[in-house]
Amino acid sequence: MDYEVVVVGAGPAGCLAAKYAAKNGAKTLIIEEHASIGSPVQCAGLLSTNAIRECEIAPDSKFHPIDGAFVYAPDGRRICISGGEVKAYVVDRRYIDRTLALNAIRSGADILMRTRAVDMKIHKHRRILYVTIEGEPDTIEADVVIGADGVQSRVARSAGIGRPETVLSGAQIETIYDFDDARFVEIFPGSCAPGFFAWAIPYQGSARIGLAVRSGHAWDHLQRLLSRHRVVSQKRGAGITDLVIGAIPIGVPRRTASDGVLITGDAAGQVKPTSGGGIYPGAVCAKIAGTVAAHAVMDGDTSAERLSEYDKRWRAVIGRELVIGKKINEWMAHLDDYRINRLIEVLDDDELLDMITRYGDMDHPSVVLRRLLMNRKSMGAFLKMVLAR
Ligand SMILES: Cc1cc2nc3c(=O)[nH]c(=O)nc-3n(C[C@H](O)[C@H](O)[C@H](O)COP(=O)(O)OP(=O)(O)OC[C@H]3O[C@@H](n4cnc5c(N)ncnc54)[C@H](O)[C@@H]3O)c2cc1C
Structure with missing residues (x-):
């Protein structure tokens, strides 16, 4: 089998990457190790309205x-x-993943189920994916492989790309x-x-x-x-x-592109460190991955340098938010119950709650953080809380 772009993993990131690779003219294949899309479910299904929009899915009457x-x-x-x-919907992840897979197929991508990537090598500027299809060994050639194979990403490991921190x-x-x-x-x-x-x-x-x-x-x-x-x-x-x-x-690796390879979604640690939500950042980044992969194939240049455009573009859109989110996550992780009690006590204030309500954004926590840090009342109270005991 021979494709221009092969996406490993039919989760939300993989399906969106494939949709954008196909839409941008690349002959695209998704491979998925499981027999059905969207299971097993590993998600609470809480998606911000931004996430639903990024997934390009219309809210359904079954969304809570x-x-x-x-x-x-x-x-x-x-x-x-x-x-x-x-602000958000609670959804059935199986429905979301299956809708995204259908959308990728409608955009022109092929899909192979019960197909697991086991290894990957470079041969004459092309990527050779060693796979098992329904348990039988096989190979698939590609110009670009997009690893959307989740937190344990085999693609990231085979390509020598760093892992989430x-x-x-x-x-x-x-x-x-x-x-x-x-x-x-x-x-x-x-x-x-x-x-x-x-x-x-x-x-x-x-x-x-x-x-x-x-x-x-x-x-x-x-x-x-x-x-x-x-x-x-x-x-x-x-x-x-x-x-x-x-x-x-939690925490993105230093690079998410190498020769003929991109990683996206959980595979690239593209998850909001404040909430653990991966659908929104994964969707934003996967669409960029699919687009860059297809353009690189059309240009006949799938080198690490050419594909690093993906790295630059997703970091420009969402990188800062993930870095700030990680700092908030690390700070919160070190608060004991006493300090968390004091923190909630500090925030239990009409003016501050009004500010959080007005500027709070599940996907961009830096916005409300900046407001709180600029507010004299909250800063004074935070300092008292940090120095307490
Ligand atoms: C308990 C829990 C609750 C969560 N709740 C939320 C939430 O409420 N909201 C939210 O936004 N996020 C939530 N998340 C995170 C969210 O589930 C992930 O960020 C999201 O699923 C990542 O999507 P993905 O496409 O990158 O990876 P995945 O959804 O993990 O998809 C990866 C796909 O790759 C396939 N695959 C893996 N290896 C191979 C291989 N070698 N060959 C072929 N296929 C392979 C897998 O079978 C899978 O289908 C939660 C996570 C957990 C653990």
Whole structure:
């Protein structure tokens, strides 16, 4: 088999990269190791309105609208961040992934299921992908390979491209939960989820309750959250209808392009470090990857230098936000419960909550951070909080 662009992985990033490679004139193939698109699901399905737009999918009546969030301090105090309008949707990831795959096919990409990339080599300026198709060894030649093969990216490893700096471990169940308002997600920072946070996300009468942690086993922490957390243990119902275990990369590698290879999505650590959300940044970057790959093929130059245009372009659009998000994530990861209680206490102020509501943006946290840092009241309170005890 011979293609101009081969995309490894039919997740959201892979399907969007393939759509844009095909749309820009490249003969494109997606390979996916699983037998069906979108499963197993490793996602809470919370997508900002920006993310839905970037995925080029129209909101569906089955999407569950979200207007805001309740953030609970470890001591039980909670603040409400609400925009009074739909900020995000909770979706069925299988539906999203399958729609994106169909859109890629409609744009001209081919797709091969049960096809796993196992290795990759360069031969006469072309990439040779060693694959198994339904278990049988085979090869596929390509001018450019786009690795959209998730956090454990084999393509990134084969191409000698760096890996995400940190990988969080995540776990989530689906169950019944007594939401005060089913248009609000609930967020629980603190020692219940060391280094990150826990969440309860409403979806059509049930809840996705999960967490991610920097160290230790997410599943152990989740069991403790469900049985002992002062809020979650009281609001959850009995029974579990679904279980998700997965990894969340934090921190992008120094380069995401090499000779004949680009990496995108989770494979490139293109995930918001403040929330673990990967669909929005992955979509933004994957579309650039597909476009640059196709143009490079048309120009007959798929060298690392030519493909580094991808690296420059995605960093110009979203790189700064990911760097600032990582700094926020690292700062939050070092706060103990006492300081998180003080932080929520500081933020529980009409003026500051109004500012967060007005400028808060799930995908661009730097906007509200800048406002808070410029505000004398919040800066004074933050300093007091940091110096406390
Ligand atoms: C518990 C949890 C909750 C999350 N919740 C959210 C959320 O609410 N909102 C959000 O935006 N993000 C969320 N995320 C992150 C989000 O799921 C990922 O960022 C997103 O799926 C990344 O998309 P991707 O296309 O880069 O990779 P993936 O979705 O991982 O897709 C990679 C694809 O590549 C295939 N593949 C892998 N290796 C090979 C190979 N060698 N050969 C062929 N195919 C291969 C895989 O089968 C898979 O289909 C969550 C993550 C976790 C773990």
